[in-house]
Structures are given as C-alpha cells and as structure tokens.
Amino acid sequence: MKDLPLTSTRGGASNAATSPTGWRGALLLDKYSVLILALLLLIAIPALTGAFRLGLFAKYLSFAFCAVGLVLTWGYGGILSLGQGIFFGLGSYMMAMYMKLEASSNDPAAAVFGGSGPPVPDFMTWNSIDKLPWWWAPFEHGWFALPAILIIPTLIAFVLGYANFRKRVGGVYFSIVTLALASIMSIVIIGQQGYTGGVNGITNLPTFMGYSVQSNTATLIMYYVTCVLLLCAVLAGRFILKSRLGKVLIAIRDREDRIRFSGYDPALFKGFIFAVAALFSAVGGAMFTLQVGFASPSVCGIVPSIEMVIYAAVGGRLSLVGAVYGTVIVGAAKSFLSENFVGFWVYFIGALFIFVPMFLPKGLAGVIDWLRIRGQVRQDKNHGGAQ
C-alpha cells in the first residue's frame, strides 16, 4: 500500500485503532459495510418483498440521499442544515415539471388550452393561466431538465452557503437561516398555485421519457436505479472523507478559528460540502418524484427537513452507511406509527430528537463501533498484549 496507515474516519472507531491490526480491521469493516449495504439493497430486499413494499422502500431510500448528505455537512463539516428539504424539493419539483410537460404534450386538452404555444399543464388552466411561463418552458426537454436537477440546487447551495460562511454566519445562526428558507420555500409553493400546483403539488405524472413509471417492472427498475445512485453517493462521500478534504472538514468542524491560520479558507470548504449535500438531496428528490408520481410542498418544508436530520442522527451522523439504515428504520417506523396511531408520530419524532443526541450521540453506528471496540479489547487481553 502506498499510503501511510490512515485511521478510520469513523469518529469513535479510530481511538482504539492505533495498532496496525486495529486500523486494518477498522478499514476492512468500513469496506465491508458498503458491500453489506449493497447486498442488502440489491439482492436481499428485492428477493424478500413484493412490489408494494419495494416501492415503499424506494421512497425511504430517496430520503436517504439527504441523510447521507447530512453526514457530510453536519457530521463532518459541523454545518447543521435544517433545510435539506429545500434541495430535495427543488430536485423533486424539477423532475415533476419535466414529467408534467411530457404528460401535457400527450394530452389533447392541454394542447388546445396552450393556443399556439406549447401545451399548458392542467393545474395552470384551472388557475386561468393559459400560457406556459418562460421558466417552465425549457423543462420540456430531458436534456435540460436532468442536468438542471443536478446543477441548479448545487449552485444555489454553494452561493447561499458561501455568502453566509464568508460573513462568518455559522453554527446555530446558519441552521436558523436554512430553517427559514425551508419555510419560505413551502409558503411560496403553496401561495403560487398557478405556477406550482399549490398545496396539492404537481400530480398525475404517468411517464418518464416515454416509459410508463407505473408498471411493476418500472417499479423494480427505478428501485435499482435509486439503490445504485445511493451507493454512488455513499462511495463519493467516502472518497471525500478519506481525502485530505475530509481532514480539513474535521478541522473546520472542531477549530474553524484555527484552520484559517493553516492557510485554508473555511468558507470555500463549507460551501463546497454544503453544495455536495444539496446535490445528493436533489437526486433523492428527483428519484422520489419519479417513483411516487407527484411533487408536493409536504416534502420540502420544515418538517421533512428536520426528519432528515433525525434520520442521520439515528443512523449515526459520522457514518455514511449508518445514515441509510437510519432513514429506512425511522421511515418504516413513521409509516407504521402513522398508520396505527394517528397523530402519535410527531411525539415519537420529537422524543427521538431529544433522546438520540443525549444517549446515542453517534447513533446506531456508534453502538456498532462500541461493540467492536469491546470485542477488540477482549481479544487483545486474551492474547496477553494489552495496548
């Protein structure tokens, strides 16, 4: 191996991983953790569940993109964003705009209302808007919509983040800024019914690039696409954390005042990682809309944004893989509780938000780390070689 031994980037694990075997073990488990996740997602879950449950899983997994992004920004960058729903929503709505225009172009009634211009979506005509707004028009084309989903939220996040971090707005103040923006976003969407579909969102999206998204085959394909993209996000996150940039992030999180005197501009790094998280969230949002067939203000306001933070916290805010498990577990609990005890869900999520940081600051991944360290210490004792 060319590199010097690097200790695991997983917060708690590396304390015990000072011996060569220790860090090698930690690295291996790190490596396997992605493999195990991949096997679970790509083989075990599709084999064990039917189409309905699979669709539900895919829905949770699209939120996992946000949780993975939060591990990077919050766990390592120290930026607690309470507005990841903004970027999830942007991805979701842009995907919906593309699919809606596609649906409208196949709808003879829409063509009539559009007059000489492009067809106008049904909800616009209900709101007496009979000409497609200019900023809707380019989303007719897939070659515009798909790159836009990737680029626009990333750019917005970078500019927003950099402007704030440059002025040294950070910590809880930045959290409040993101919270306010998430709130504004849902207010604007609900208020501008003619352009956004209002509180109902954009619905009735049967096809994507000419293919139906409602068949069982489509569900299966989209599930796999979501899984592969999510695994790519996890791997990209790992690459970032293992690089020197990952160390700089930790340094910024713990001592932002010091890193400037190592010659780094923290605003740039924080802006970058915030933009990466936004990119992940937007991809998640797009996959969400593709699979559930709608975009709605209910997935981009304050409540979903905070839920995303809880997903990351439960899984472990220092563990990329943990964030995925956290999302699925809390998401499943949400479905179960809100089906069986209506109204109880909000208390449950509130309690989680208090108890997890108090008693499990590193989430489920922290518990696993703790078990492994205990096992290692025991093993070392048996070999008579206490460190």
Place this chain on the structure above:
Amino acid sequence: MRPMILAVEDLTVSFDGFKAVDGLNFYVEENELHVVIGPNGAGKTTLLDMICGKTKPTSGRIEFKGLYLEKMLEYQITRAGVGRKFQNPMVYEDLTVTENLEISYPKKRDVIGCLFFNRSEAVRDEINRIAAMIFLDDQLERKAALLSHGQKQWLEIGMLLMQDPELLLLDEPVAGMSAKERELTGVLLRKIAEGRSVVVIEHDMEFVKSVAHKVTVLHQGKKLAEGRMDEVQNDPRVIEVYLGH
C-alpha cells in the same frame, strides 16, 4: 543592519475606546529571533493577533514583504508566509499527529487540490522528518486529543514547521511545560529560527535570555524599551514596570 521582513508602523487598535496597542512601531529583521515581553495587558498578544489578521487594527500599517497585511484575510496572510502559534495549544484533536502535519503542508490548500491530494513520498518524508524534530515520531497514528499538554505544544510547533513560514509568531511556547520539556523546546526553537524570522512572546526570563537576539518591552500598548537582553534588563523603566518584582 539586515533587511527588514516586517515593518509595523503607527499601529493602533482600540476596543470600545480602550487602546490595547497605541501608535506602535515595531520592526523585525530577516533571520532575527525577536522576543516581546511586558506585563499583562501590555498588548503583546494583540500585536501578534493584528499581524496574523485575527484582529483588524483601527489604524496603522503592517508591511510584510511588500504586502499590507492589515487589508488581508487570515488565510491569505498565512499563505503569504506568516505562521502563528497561539497561547493555548490549538491542534486538531480529532485528527492524528500525521494528519495534523499533513493538513499543514503548505500546498494544494484549495478544495479540488485537497480532494485529490496524494500523500506522496516527499510529503511523507517531510512528515516523518518534522515528527522526529518535535519528538513525536513514535506517536504518528495517535489522535492529537490523547497527547499531553507539552506534546500538543510541540505538535503545533511542528505544524508551523510544516507550513514553513518566513515569519513565525509564537505566543508563550513554553507556558505550562515541565523543566525538561522547556529545555527541549529551547533547543527546538533555536533550530526553527534558522533561516526565518521569529517573534516570540514569553514571560520566562531564563528562556528569553537563552534565545533572544533582540527584546522589545511593551507597556500599556506602547513600546517602553528595545535592544539586547542585557541592555533591556538594566533599563530602569523596564525594571520598574516589569522586571522589578
């Protein structure tokens, strides 16, 4: 006289009307080890804070190699070649000794450069060389949080060595160290001072005597005396406000 590397002229900073540094002129020559002493509240740390950009002066100029530092941001000043060690050891506790040194490597400090940074042979050699200099070559994979106070001070000095600044600002580098550590640090400092200029704040007079080329005494934000240690030591004003007790 050797050429100047740093020229601080007419520097004033006022915090709510209180002038922590007041019309100060302060010069550092190339390759000089310049010690700043003075009673508490004399403005020593504030002076270093202004040179490295942590505090913005109210008025005055700080010229370093033709650059006006008072107009620059901290990271730009660092990149220009000024290194700062704070009074309390400020290391990245969640990173290992190696990683702390690697982060201080003065190249590729932009986002893309860091993302694709390759720990090359040259970087590793440099890390190992400096780790040996700061007596931490057997602690490379240890988290900085687990080091002793003195070791953290050394690590921070090592991080500065890695940065390889032309002007090094040290704030009480032997504070809180044992006698043995103090002695080793003295040796280390003399080694560091080779080929660069150093400004040190220190209270330990024995230590100052052993390292200083030139001493400046500050009092209430103004310069009280300046010269060689033996000159300063015998200055009646200095004895009255600082050394006398």
